[in-house]
Amino acid sequence: xxxxxxxxxxxxxxxxxxxxxxxxxxxxxxxxxxxxxxxxxxxxxxxxxxxxxxxxxxxxxxxxxxxxxxxxxxxxxxxxxxxxxxxxxxxxxxxxxxxxxxxxxxxxxxxxxxxxxxxxxxxxxxxxxxxxxxxxxxxxxxxxxxxxxxxxxxxxxxxxxxxxxxxxxxxxxxxxxxxxxxxxxxxxxxxxxxxxxxxxxxxxxxxxxxxxxxxxxxxxxxxxxxxxxxxxxxxxxxxxxxxxxxxxxxxxxxxxxxxxxxxxxxxxxxxxxxxxxxxxxxxxxxxxxxxxxxxxxxxxxxxxxxxxxxxxxxxxxxxxxxxxxxxxxx
Amino acid sequence: xxxxxxxxxxxxxxxxxxxxxxxxxxxxxxxxxxxxxxxxxxxxxxxxxxxxxxxxxxxxxxxxxxxxxxxxxxxxxxxxxxxxxxxxxxxxxxxxxxxxxxxxxxxxxxxxxxxxxxxxxxxxxxxxxxxxxxxxxxxxxxxxxxxxxxxxxxxxxxxxxxxxxxxxxxxxxxxxxxxxxxxxxxxxxxxxxxxxxxxxxxxxxxxxxxxxxxxxxxxxxxxxxxxxxxxxxxxxxxxxxxxxxxxxxxxxxxxxxxxxxxxxxxxxxxxxxxxxxxxxxxxxxxxxxxxxxxxxxxxxxxxxxxxxxxxxxxxxxxxxxxxxxxxxxx
Numbered sequence: 001x002x003x004x005x006x007x008x009x010x011x012x013x014x015x016x017x018x019x020x021x022x023x024x025x026x027x028x029x030x031x032x033x034x035x036x037x038x039x040x041x042x043x044x045x046x047x048x049x050x051x052x053x054x055x056x057x058x059x060x061x062x063x064x065x066x067x068x069x070x071x072x073x074x075x076x077x078x079x080x081x082x083x084x085x086x087x088x089x090x091x092x093x094x095x096x097x098x099x100x101x102x103x104x105x106x107x108x109x110x111x112x113x114x115x116x117x118x119x120x121x122x123x124x125x126x127x128x129x130x131x132x133x134x135x136x137x138x139x140x141x142x143x144x145x146x147x148x149x150x151x152x153x154x155x156x157x158x159x160x161x162x163x164x165x166x167x168x169x170x171x172x173x174x175x176x177x178x179x180x181x182x183x184x185x186x187x188x189x190x191x192x193x194x195x196x197x198x199x200x201x202x203x204x205x206x207x208x209x210x211x212x213x214x215x216x217x218x219x220x221x222x223x224x225x226x227x228x229x230x231x232x233x234x235x236x237x238x239x240x241x242x243x244x245x246x247x248x249x250x251x252x253x254x255x256x257x258x259x260x261x262x263x264x265x266x267x268x269x270x271x272x273x274x275x276x277x278x279x280x281x282x283x284x285x286x287x288x289x290x291x292x293x294x295x296x297x298x299x300x301x302x303x304x305x306x307x308x309x310x311x312x313x314x315x316x317x318x319x320x321x322x323x324x325x326x327x328x329x330x
Numbered sequence: 331x332x333x334x335x336x337x338x339x340x341x342x343x344x345x346x347x348x349x350x351x352x353x354x355x356x357x358x359x360x361x362x363x364x365x366x367x368x369x370x371x372x373x374x375x376x377x378x379x380x381x382x383x384x385x386x387x388x389x390x391x392x393x394x395x396x397x398x399x400x401x402x403x404x405x406x407x408x409x410x411x412x413x414x415x416x417x418x419x420x421x422x423x424x425x426x427x428x429x430x431x432x433x434x435x436x437x438x439x440x441x442x443x444x445x446x447x448x449x450x451x452x453x454x455x456x457x458x459x460x461x462x463x464x465x466x467x468x469x470x471x472x473x474x475x476x477x478x479x480x481x482x483x484x485x486x487x488x489x490x491x492x493x494x495x496x497x498x499x500x501x502x503x504x505x506x507x508x509x510x511x512x513x514x515x516x517x518x519x520x521x522x523x524x525x526x527x528x529x530x531x532x533x534x535x536x537x538x539x540x541x542x543x544x545x546x547x548x549x550x551x552x553x554x555x556x557x558x559x560x561x562x563x564x565x566x567x568x569x570x571x572x573x574x575x576x577x578x579x580x581x582x583x584x585x586x587x588x589x590x591x592x593x594x595x596x597x598x599x600x601x602x603x604x605x606x607x608x609x610x611x612x613x614x615x616x617x618x619x620x621x622x623x624x625x626x627x628x629x630x631x632x633x634x635x636x637x638x639x640x641x642x643x644x645x646x647x648x649x650x651x652x653x654x655x656x657x658x659x660x
Contacts (some may be wrong), residue, residue, distance in 0.1 A: 047422060048422070050426065051426045052387065052396070052422075052423040052426045052427050052645060053419075053422070053423065053428070054384055054385070054643065055384070055385035055386070056384050056385070057382065066382070083527070084415055085415040085416050086415050089383075089385060092378070092382075092383070093382040093383065095384050096380065096382045096383070097380045097381070104481060113415070167629055184334060216339050230511070273485075313383060313384065
């Protein structure tokens with residue numbers, strides 16, 4: 001019996017959520033609907049231009065881990081923050097959700113700060129993310145505790161971390177420790193542009209190490225450099241034992257052992273799309289580590305995704321288990 | 331023509347909003363429904379005990395000023411923050427709302443941090459506030475710019491600041507500068523326990539200087555040390571040209587020039603009561619400085635209060651002018 005069902009590794013970020021009209025995005029030079037990396041100067045400039053904001057803990061893998069912890073799963077998280085106020089907020093919110101988070105804080109003297117993501121939410125609920133990585137960029141193999149990885153049924157790797165050269169080594173170390181102890185590896189592709197930047201590294205990892213792949217349609221197409229979604233799904237299923245590919249309002253496609261399931265999305269009004277994929281993965285992994293069949297895991301993922309996009313912020317605010325029960329899933 | 335319609339002076343705070351059951355309040359020694367002052371050690375301890383939270387700019391008078399600015403009024407705010415991340419958040423959110431906020435930042439070397447209020451919201455929507463004042467405690471007469479106060483049609487003073495000994499002098503300086511230039515003085519009583527701590531100072535100021543008094547029923551009763559609400563209202567009206575006293579779901583009582591109006595509340599589901607009084611005052615002052623009659627100002631105040639209690643956070647998220655128009659007030 002391992003201590004952790006899932007240990008996540010990713011970018012530790014506080015989200016700065018502001019609403020704006022589409023015209024603002026064009027004026028401010030923000031690309032709609034994707035994640036763009038920005039430096040501190042740009043972060044200061046952009047922050048000065050957006051309206052009043054709310055600060056909530058974010059980070060893709062951290063949202064996933066918070067979702068699993070919310071459901072009662074045993075989880076831990078690895079991601080770097082600084083010894084500053086935003087770092088304290090990030091750490092508090094993970095621990096308060098029940099996740100284990102023992103991080104080596106970057107000291108106050110370090111120039112870079114805790115990472116933040118200025119998320120601009122347009123009236124259609126779409127989020128355009130502007131990420132200042134800060135100290136989370138410097139996650140290295142030294143931050144990986146072999147014993148923790150060996151004590152995980154699953155590790156969950158955030159594709160965004162491919163943007164950090166030293167994080168490739170961190171992932172390799174985590175994979176070796178986890179698999180060496182009989183654990184399994186899940187990965188989220190995170191973003192089509194991140195895949196473009198690091199396609200070969202993604203493909204190698206998916207082929208050689210990944211047991212469960214999370215992605216959305218755009219990421220899947222980018223990964224296999226095709227416009228043929230069915231073909232891309234097929235290719236991924238040749239490489240990976242379990243694939244869960246979300247397709248917005250069309251729901252999710254799950255492929256495993258030659259079988260394929262389509263699970264329709266749960267209709268909901270989109271207030272803020274931030275965290276939909278993260279919470280899908282969280283509920284899916286919770287289901288999987290609690291003995292549920294893959295199709296049921298997909299249903300749970302869709303319910304959790306619908307909850308998180310119905311409000312501002314990327315972590316659950318309603319009791320997900322109660323929602324599962326209301327849908328007849330528990 | 332003065333530059334500012336309203337200049338507010340108060341505690342500059344970031345709210346840390348967390349949900350909890352009533353049982354948590356008893357376990358954690360938090361008194362329900364009121365504001366309690368806590369030190370940094372208690373703030374750290376309490377924060378460690380609450381669940382995941384959201385950070386949003388707060389501060390009673392700052393919420394009022396943000397509300398007036400949201401409505402398009404010309405405003406400025408005076409309150410102390412530190413040169414830290416929470417201070418930057420507070421400053422950003424006020425400026426982004428359109429308020430003037432030129433503050434002398436407490437330096438990074440200062441031990442105290444930017445103030446914060448751990449607001450615990452129970453299922454009934456009631457908020458129990460735990461305030462670490464931080465550097466905002468040290469607002470002094472030096473922070474008051476006579477020219478700015480002279481350029482204000484109204485100043486708006488936050489009763490909570492009576493907890494800071496040097497802030498009495500700051501208020502006196504602001505009042506003298508404002509009144510000396512023909513401006514008027516409004517005050518919010520803030521909290522019944524704050525009144526208990528400083529009843530004589532409150533009474534003297536109300537009698538000698540205040541042109542417009544905002545309070546709620548409990549504060550009014552505490553101020554005049556009586557259980558007779560009608561008698562207390564009458565007493566206040568003898569001292570102050572305009573009194574606006576809110577009474578939760580019973581609406582608001584407005585007294586002026588021997589007349590009295592009762593304006594019913596706008597029915598709404600309470601999600602988070604934080605900021606109801608602040609936004610009432612904001613909309614009331616906006617109405618007053620834009621030529622509306624007192625009863626109409628009360629109606630606007632009630633609409634704004636209903637908006638702010640319908641969501642988490644103490645500042646408006648919907649277009650208040652559109653809501654006024656929908657209610658036939660504009």
